Each structure stands twice: as C-alpha cells, then as structure tokens.
Amino acid sequence: MSDFNQGDSLPELRVTPDAGLTKRYAEASGDPNPIHTDPEFAKSVGLPGVILHGLYSMAQVARAHTDAVGGDPRALKRLSVQFRGMGLPEQEIVVSATVKERDDGRIITDTVAAQGDNRIIRNAEAELELS
Amino acid sequence: MAVNTEAVGKQWPPASFEIEAPRITQYANAVGETNPIYHDAKAAKAAGFRDLVAPPMFCVVYSAPALGPAILDPEVGINIPAMVHGGQEFEWGEPVCAGDVITTTATCKEIYEQDGKAFYVFESNSVNQEDRGTVRATWTDIVRGA
Numbered sequence: 001m002s003d004f005n006q007g008d009s010l011p012e013l014r015v016t017p018d019a020g021l022t023k024r025y026a027e028a029s030g031d032p033n034p035i036h037t038d039p040e041f042a043k044s045v046g047l048p049g050v051i052l053h054g055l056y057s058m059a060q061v062a063r064a065h066t067d068a069v070g071g072d073p074r075a076l077k078r079l080s081v082q083f084r085g086m087g088l089p090e091q092e093i094v095v096s097a098t099v100k101e102r103d104d105g106r107i108i109t110d111t112v113a114a115q116g117d118n119r120i121i122r123n124a125e126a127e128l129e130l131s
Numbered sequence: 132m133a134v135n136t137e138a139v140g141k142q143w144p145p146a147s148f149e150i151e152a153p154r155i156t157q158y159a160n161a162v163g164e165t166n167p168i169y170h171d172a173k174a175a176k177a178a179g180f181r182d183l184v185a186p187p188m189f190c191v192v193y194s195a196p197a198l199g200p201a202i203l204d205p206e207v208g209i210n211i212p213a214m215v216h217g218g219q220e221f222e223w224g225e226p227v228c229a230g231d232v233i234t235t236t237a238t239c240k241e242i243y244e245q246d247g248k249a250f251y252v253f254e255s256n257s258v259n260q261e262d263r264g265t266v267r268a269t270w271t272d273i274v275r276g277a
Contacts, residue, residue, distance in 0.1 A: 015163055028154075028161035030195050045212065054216045059162040059188040066187070071166045072178075073226060076187050080220035080269075 002069040002131055004107050009077050010097040017052060017089050025056045052087030057120050064095040065109070065126050077106070078127040086121035087113075087120040097126065105130050134249040136242040138207040145236045146196035152229040155185045158192055172229065182228040190221055190266040194255055197235035200272060201253050207239060209251055210274050217273035219248065224264035232260045240269070249274040 004010065022036045031053055034041040042050045058081050069075045087093065097111040111124035152172065159169035164186045167174035172183040202209060227233060241252040253270045271272065 019162070025161045028158040029192055038231065055188065056162060058184070058219060059164075061193050062186070062188045063162065063164060066166075073168075073184060076223060078220070078222045079187075080218070082218045083216050102167070124160050 002074065004068070004099050004102070004130065006102050007111050010064060010068040010099070010109065013060060013067065013095040014092055015060055016092045017056070017087075019089055021056070021089055022050050022052060025053050029053065029055065031055070037050045047086070048088070050089060051067040051127050052089060052120070054081075054087070056122075057083075058124075059085050060093055060095050061097075061111055061113055061121060061126070064097055064111070065128050068097070069128060069131050072131060075129045075131060076126065077129060078104075079124065080122040080126075081121045083120070084122055085115075085118040085120045087115060087118075091115040093120070097124075134244045135173075135208050135240055140239065141201075141206065141244050142236060142238045143197065143201050143204070145234045146200075147232055147234045148193040148196055149271050150185065150193065150227055150229055150231045150233060151277055152183045154192060155183055155189060155229060159186055160191050162186065162188065165275075175228070178217065180226060180228055185224065185227040187221070187223050187226065190223070190268065193227065193233040194235045194237075194257060194266070194268060197237045197255055197257075198253060201237040201239065201252075202270075202272065205216045207242070208273060209249075209253060213274050213276060214272050215275070216271075218269075218271035220269040222267045224266065225259055227259065227265050231265075233257050234259075247276065 097109040100110045101108040113121040156251045175184045240254045251272045255268045
C-alpha cells in the first residue's frame with residue numbers, strides 16, 4: 001500500500017547514465033539521430049558532445065512514479081513533460097516529484113528531472129493511481 | 132518567416148508493430164527498469180498480465196513507425212537538423228504485452244509560430260489487436276529560427 005497526500009514528495013529517483021547509454025537507448029528505441037551517439041557529429045551542430053534522448057529522461061520520470069507505487073505499470077495513467085535543458089551522459093539525474101492534488105485514489109504530481117542546476121525536464125505532470 | 136500550416140489535419144496511414152519479447156527486455160535494460168515483469172514472462176503472468184509486459188514508455192518504440200513518416204513528410208516541412216523535441220504527453224490505456232500487434236495512427240494537430248520558433252504538434256492513437264486503446268500521445272517538435 002502506497003499512500004501519498006497533497007504536498008508529499010515521492011521517493012527521489014537517482015540514476016547516472018554511463019558513457020555507453022545513449023547508444024544502447026538508440027538501439028532499444030529505434031531513434032537513429034546521431035546527436036545522441038556520434039560526438040563529432042554532435043559538436044558539428046554546436047553541441048558540447050552527445051546528449052541524452054529526451055524520451056530516455058522521460059522514461060526516468062515514468063519509472064520514478066511506477067516505483068513509488070510498487071512497480072505496477074498500470075498505475076501510471078498519464079504523463080506530460082516539457083524538455084528544456086540538454087541532458088548529458090555521465091552526470092547524475094535526480095527526479096523529484098511532489099503531489100499537487102489528490103482525488104479519489106489518484107494523485108497528480110509536479111515533477112522535475114535535473115542534472116545539478118540544469119533542469120532537463122520541468123513542468124512534468126503525472127497522474128498516478130495509488131494501490 | 133511565416134510557417135506553412137497546410138499540413139494541419141493531415142492523417143498518415145496506420146502503421147503496425149508486432150511486440151516481440153526481446154524488444155521489451157532490451158528497452159527495459161536501456162532505461163533501467165529492473166522489475167521482473169519486464170524480463171520474465173512467468174513473473175509477468177504471476178502479476179496478472181497475459182505475457183511479458185512492456186514498461187509504459189515502451190510506447191515510443193511501437194509508435195515510431197507511425198510518427199516517423201509524419202515528422203519527415205515534406206508537406207509538413209520540418210527542418211530536421213534544427214528540430215528539437217519540445218514536449219510530450221502520453222495517456223495510457225490497456226497494457227501492452229509480448230505477442231500484441233499495436234496499430235498507431237498519427238495526425239498533424241497544429242503548426243504555429245511563436246517567439247521566432249515553429250511548433251509542430253502531432254497526435255497519435257495506438258490500439259491493440261482487439262481494438263483496445265493502449266496509448267494516446269501528443270508530440271511537440273520545435274524548430275528554432277523559423
């Protein structure tokens with residue numbers, strides 16, 4: 001039984017994508033964009049190096065929510081995010097979710113995913129069914 | 132520069148994707164989902180699923196064959212090298228399991244310009260082989276310097 005009320009925080013999720021992660025995620029997701037896998041290409045378009053896939057970071061936000069209620073994927077009803085800062089490999093991502101509403105066994109969270117001061121996902125809103 | 136909005140309302144042909152267990156596990160490994168229901172069909176069945184189940188965000192994998200042609204369509208006219216993924220929303224329905232065939236239809240919902248950027252908004256709807264909805268999505272791509 002997981003119970004969260006308005007103002008509560010969900011357990012923080014911390015993950016550090018290793019140097020090979022973007023290549024594995026590209027293969028697993030089928031996203032071939034070389035800005036995520038080829039450092040030379042990434043630099044040629046003005047990036048500091050390869051950057052994380054936004055949808056990888058969104059998957060960490062999703063995981064923080066399903067983990068908070070015992071791991072049932074059916075609990076996550078909706079997730080909406082805005083991608084802002086660029087995510088980088090080999091830097092820890094911290095996903096912080098706060099309950100902004102609770103209604104009838106469901107919560108709505110306001111969530112941020114950040115690497116240090118760089119908020120790579122902000123204004124994320126999730127709807128999660130409590131078990 | 133004014134963005135061309137002629138493609139608003141365009142719908143692309145449905146694209147189907149057969150869910151294979153190794154793709155689910157490969158995806159779960161990449162995103163760090165260690166829950167046994169994504170790795171072991173027996174564990175998934177014990178948890179009440181028909182077969183090995185996919186993490187919610189696996190929807191990006193089975194939606195891709197429908198979204199790719201929409202985003203790359205010359206009638207939409209996205210300047211791909213200048214494109215960034217601006218926002219994403221998913222609303223999930225029926226869980227997706229190994230052996231399912233998911234069919235996704237993409238539509239161009241909106242194209243507009245704001246603060247010198249062009250916004251391209253696509254919607255997609257995915258259903259399984261029993262015509263039950265698995266995910267509805269809104270994809271927002273942004274092109275700078277429009």
